Amino acid sequence: MIVSLADFWTWLETLPISGEIGATWWFPFLESIHVLTATFVVGSILMVDLRVMGLAARRHPVSRITSEVLPWSVGAFVVSTVSGLGMFITQANRYAGNSAFQVKVVLLVLAGINMAVFHLGTSRTLARWDKSAATTTGAKIAGACSLLLWIGIMLTGRWIGHLS
Amino acid sequence: MLLSRVYTPGDWPGVPAMTQPLTDLIRAITATSVHEFARYWLEQRGITPIVQTVHLLSVASIMGSIVLIDLRVLGLALPSQPATELIRRLMPWTWCALPVLAASGVTFIFGRPNRYLLNPVFGIKLAMLASAVILAVTFQRPTATDPQFWEHSRGRRATARLVAAASLVLWLGVAMAGRWIAYVDYLFPESE
Numbered sequence: 379m380i381v382s383l384a385d386f387w388t389w390l391e392t393l394p395i396s397g398e399i400g401a402t403w404w405f406p407f408l409e410s411i412h413v414l415t416a417t418f419v420v421g422s423i424l425m426v427d428l429r430v431m432g433l434a435a436r437r438h439p440v441s442r443i444t445s446e447v448l449p450w451s452v453g454a455f456v457v458s459t460v461s462g463l464g465m466f467i468t469q470a471n472r473y474a475g476n477s478a479f480q481v482k483v484v485l486l487v488l489a490g491i492n493m494a495v496f497h498l499g500t501s502r503t504l505a506r507w508d509k510s511a512a513t514t515t516g517a518k519i520a521g522a523c524s525l526l527l528w529i530g531i532m533l534t535g536r537w538i539g540h541l542s
Numbered sequence: 543m544l545l546s547r548v549y550t551p552g553d554w555p556g557v558p559a560m561t562q563p564l565t566d567l568i569r570a571i572t573a574t575s576v577h578e579f580a581r582y583w584l585e586q587r588g589i590t591p592i593v594q595t596v597h598l599l600s601v602a603s604i605m606g607s608i609v610l611i612d613l614r615v616l617g618l619a620l621p622s623q624p625a626t627e628l629i630r631r632l633m634p635w636t637w638c639a640l641p642v643l644a645a646s647g648v649t650f651i652f653g654r655p656n657r658y659l660l661n662p663v664f665g666i667k668l669a670m671l672a673s674a675v676i677l678a679v680t681f682q683r684p685t686a687t688d689p690q691f692w693e694h695s696r697g698r699r700a701t702a703r704l705v706a707a708a709s710l711v712l713w714l715g716v717a718m719a720g721r722w723i724a725y726v727d728y729l730f731p732e733s734e
Contacts, residue, residue, distance in 0.1 A: 406725035410718040421606030
């Protein structure tokens, strides 16, 4: 019976699919898909962040950049998450106890909060600065936070494998 | 799983004798002080993941520039931004990322030449990278003098789409191959 988080991790590890991924070429395959989609997420969000900060694509409305680029970021993020979970379940206890993994999850949550704050708060005045090259202080802060958080997510993600 | 599958340096039984010049190169690299320097620093705690992250961030810049352009030329993304303008605005990201990519990559090669130079996946990755760069240069070159170069005729538009598709496959292949360097045994199992 599952009474603790550790039990849940163990239950995940004992699923047939976890053993199958862990023992076959599925693991490196998922890992390479994870890296591919993660770099795409960061690269595409970087372009959005720079526009939101008023540093790039200044002649294009912010809303146009976000509406055209973000669906691709979200799609890549979904694939990245699924492939990440696929790797996670092979040794859930070990990953859950990995400090780089823990920091990465915290940074992912913070990136989500930053996004929510921007979309629900900062961007409500978007109509006023959508087409202008320079953006608001709030937008600049949101863009900078997003950039730093995603770099941190990449760093901690890469660090997971270096901790035993 | 975390570390157990990481390759330990050595020869690949499956790789034929054409590796003599490569083993000579590895011997030459191993004799340099740059090798000692790179190896020393990569062994320091935290340095390897940081350099790897720099490498990955350059890959991310490439995803955000040439890969997005390829998707645009194929008609899949960014419909309101003309390809010609995207090339002008985003290609510098690729050209700036490449030297950073090369510098961080060369650091790893100098630190552990065995791991890479005899690795068939690394060879495939390098071949795909070279093809992708050549494709990018030849694609961008004519747009410098004539931004609409790829839009003049139906034939050119079709060629542009073909080039974009090839470029996309190559860059995604390069990005995936990087990770498979560590898992070469899956792709090239030891021959009997």
